[in-house]
Amino acid sequence: MTSKATSVDQYINEVPEDRRTALQQLRAIILKNLPEGFQEEISYCMIGYVVPHSIYPKGYHCSPELPLPFMSFASQKNSINFYHMGIYAKPELYNWFVAEYPKHSKQKLDIGKSCFRIKKPENIPFELIGELARKMSVAEWIKTYEVAFNK
Numbered sequence: 001m002t003s004k005a006t007s008v009d010q011y012i013n014e015v016p017e018d019r020r021t022a023l024q025q026l027r028a029i030i031l032k033n034l035p036e037g038f039q040e041e042i043s044y045c046m047i048g049y050v051v052p053h054s055i056y057p058k059g060y061h062c063s064p065e066l067p068l069p070f071m072s073f074a075s076q077k078n079s080i081n082f083y084h085m086g087i088y089a090k091p092e093l094y095n096w097f098v099a100e101y102p103k104h105s106k107q108k109l110d111i112g113k114s115c116f117r118i119k120k121p122e123n124i125p126f127e128l129i130g131e132l133a134r135k136m137s138v139a140e141w142i143k144t145y146e147v148a149f150n151k
Contacts, residue, residue: 022121046074088114
């Protein structure tokens, strides 16, 4: 499901009603816990949290005109997908998340390199996502990103 929304509120209002409250909660927990400097925006047709060009002028190496992506989530056809570039770039963060997940959800973890999928909105581990959002500052993400991707 690709959205043409131009604002976060518009994106949330366009999702099916049975997911809307969960996405509002997910957004709220992220905004409450995300370190200063990250910016919320529509990024890659989903709700994203990025390092703006004002902090990191180089932008994303794949598309330097775009700000450096960090975290995002989307309502897809069969699931709500949550993306975290820090999990992809930092193995110890990935390992922490995989170990913590069963403490917060009875659903089996469906995870890729930087994305995990949640089939039912009621299974979103909000507290865990809040903790994950706090784990990396803008400065730490830039340093991790440059080591992992700018070789």
